[in-house]
Amino acid sequence: MNKYICVKEAFEYIYIGHGQKKISLDELRDLQEYLEKTIPANKNALDIKHNKFRFINYVGIISINNFTIEIIPKISLSNDEKQDKKILLDMLSKCSDIELSIDNSIDSNIEKCNLIELIANKYLDSLIKELNKGNFHDYINKEENIKVVRGKIMFNKHIKKNNFKKGKIFCSYDEYSDDNLLNQTFKLACIKILNKVQDIKLKNKTKKSLSILGNVSNESKSNEIINNIKLNNQNKRFSNVLQLAKFILLNLANENSSGSKNGFSMLFEMNDLFEKYIGKIVQMLCCKNNKKAITQDKRNYLLIDTKNNKKSFNLKPDIVIEDNNIPFMIIDTKWKAVEYNSKSSYQVSDIYQMYAYANAYKQVKKVILLYPSLGEEKEYPSWKLINDDNKFIEVKTVRLDSYKNTVNDLEKIIYD
CATH class of the missing domain: 3.40.1350 (Trna Endonuclease; Chain: A, domain 1)
Structure with a gap:
C-alpha cells in the first residue's frame, strides 16, 4: 500500500519510525539520495533533526517506491490545508501563464487528490475537450524510400541509398497528418502522467487521450523544442492545453533514486515562486x-x-x-x-x-x-x-x- 504524507513546508516535521505517517531510516536515505540528484547542489530541501525532519525552501510532491510526500506552503492564516493547495495552484498558474483556475472540478477534488493529480486532471479534461472537436492536422515533411515518385526525388540520397537496389526511389514530400509536433507533445505529457497517478478515473482519461492520439509517435523531445512550440490561427484553440502539457513535461522530474529504486517529483523552490508571483502582480498593478x-x-x-x-x-x-x-x-x-x-x-x-x-x-x-x-x-x-x-x-x-x-x-x- 502506498504511504501518503502531507506536510506544510518549514512548519511541520515528519517523524522517523514505522507507521502510515512516519518514514523509516531506509526511506529517509532513499529520499536524500533522490533529492541529491533532482535539486541543485547548492540548494537544501531537508532540515534533519533527531528522529524527525522537515522540508524547507521547496513545495510540491515527491514519490519514491511505496511512499509519497506532498509539501504545501503555509499560506492561509487559519491552517486550512485545502486553501493552501488552492493558493499554491493559483501561484503556479500566475507564474507559469497556465490556466489553473479553481473551477468546480478542481475544488471538489482538491482534498482527495495530490498536486500532480489535480494538474493532470485539468490537463486531460482540456485535452479531451479539444480532441473531441477533432485532432489537429498539419503538413509534415517526410523523406523516405518508396516504390512510386511522390513530391520530389532526392537524387543524391537516392543514389546513395539505392545504388544496389531496384524498384525504390528516395523522395521528399509533404503529408497532411496528425503526427505533428503539437500532438506529439500532448501524447508525451499523457504518457508521463499515466505512470505517475494511481486514481483509476484519471488513468482511464489518460488512456482515452492516448487512444485518440493513437497515430501519433511518442519520441522524446528536448526541453528547448518543447519550449519553442508556437501556435497559429489553425491550432490556437489548443493554447491552454499546450501550456499545461509544457508545464507537466518541464516540471515533472523522473529520476532513479538509488540502484533500481525509482522516484518522480514535481518540486518548486518557494523563494523563486514567491518572487515571481509578487512580481507578476506588481507589474499588473503598475500597468494599470x-x-x-x-x-x-x-x-x-x-x-x-x-x-x-x-x-x-x-x-x-x-x-x-x-x-x-x-x-x-x-x-x-x-x-x-x-x-x-x-x-x-x-x-x-x-x-x-x-x-x-x-x-x-x-x-x-x-x-x-x-x-x-x-x-x-x-x-x-x-x-x-x-x-x-x-x-x-x-x-x-x-x-x-x-x-x-x-x-x-x-x-x-x-x-x-
Missing part, C-alpha cells in the same frame, strides 16, 4: 496606473575595479518600480516568517543589501523587504538612512490567503 515594474533589474553595480575601471558586483533587486522612467521604489521578497523586533526574523545581511540598493538607486525613496504574512498584522520596522532623511528601508508583509488580499496589500505598499 501608468507605472513600470522591472524584475531582476541589472542596471546598477556596487563597485568599480581600480585596475581596469570596470564595474563590479552587479546589483539585482527583485522588483524596481518606476514612474516616468524614474525609479521610486524597490521591493525585495523573502520567503520566511517575520516578527516585529525579532532578530531571527530578518538577517542583518538582508538590511545591508537593502542599504546597497538605496545608495545605488539615487532617486529611490523606499526599499521594501517583503515577507509573507503568516499571522495577525503588526507594525514592522522602518529605518531612515543617516545621511538622507528622504530614504527609508522598511519591512512589510503581504497576505497570500487569497489573490484579492495579495493585490490589496501590494496596492497599499506601492501607493500609500
Whole structure:
C-alpha cells in the first residue's frame, strides 16, 4: 500500500519510525539520495533533526517506491490545508501563464487528490475537450524510400541509398497528418502522467487521450523544442492545453533514486515562486496606473575595479518600480516568517543589501523587504538612512490567503 504524507513546508516535521505517517531510516536515505540528484547542489530541501525532519525552501510532491510526500506552503492564516493547495495552484498558474483556475472540478477534488493529480486532471479534461472537436492536422515533411515518385526525388540520397537496389526511389514530400509536433507533445505529457497517478478515473482519461492520439509517435523531445512550440490561427484553440502539457513535461522530474529504486517529483523552490508571483502582480498593478515594474533589474553595480575601471558586483533587486522612467521604489521578497523586533526574523545581511540598493538607486525613496504574512498584522520596522532623511528601508508583509488580499496589500505598499 502506498504511504501518503502531507506536510506544510518549514512548519511541520515528519517523524522517523514505522507507521502510515512516519518514514523509516531506509526511506529517509532513499529520499536524500533522490533529492541529491533532482535539486541543485547548492540548494537544501531537508532540515534533519533527531528522529524527525522537515522540508524547507521547496513545495510540491515527491514519490519514491511505496511512499509519497506532498509539501504545501503555509499560506492561509487559519491552517486550512485545502486553501493552501488552492493558493499554491493559483501561484503556479500566475507564474507559469497556465490556466489553473479553481473551477468546480478542481475544488471538489482538491482534498482527495495530490498536486500532480489535480494538474493532470485539468490537463486531460482540456485535452479531451479539444480532441473531441477533432485532432489537429498539419503538413509534415517526410523523406523516405518508396516504390512510386511522390513530391520530389532526392537524387543524391537516392543514389546513395539505392545504388544496389531496384524498384525504390528516395523522395521528399509533404503529408497532411496528425503526427505533428503539437500532438506529439500532448501524447508525451499523457504518457508521463499515466505512470505517475494511481486514481483509476484519471488513468482511464489518460488512456482515452492516448487512444485518440493513437497515430501519433511518442519520441522524446528536448526541453528547448518543447519550449519553442508556437501556435497559429489553425491550432490556437489548443493554447491552454499546450501550456499545461509544457508545464507537466518541464516540471515533472523522473529520476532513479538509488540502484533500481525509482522516484518522480514535481518540486518548486518557494523563494523563486514567491518572487515571481509578487512580481507578476506588481507589474499588473503598475500597468494599470501608468507605472513600470522591472524584475531582476541589472542596471546598477556596487563597485568599480581600480585596475581596469570596470564595474563590479552587479546589483539585482527583485522588483524596481518606476514612474516616468524614474525609479521610486524597490521591493525585495523573502520567503520566511517575520516578527516585529525579532532578530531571527530578518538577517542583518538582508538590511545591508537593502542599504546597497538605496545608495545605488539615487532617486529611490523606499526599499521594501517583503515577507509573507503568516499571522495577525503588526507594525514592522522602518529605518531612515543617516545621511538622507528622504530614504527609508522598511519591512512589510503581504497576505497570500487569497489573490484579492495579495493585490490589496501590494496596492497599499506601492501607493500609500
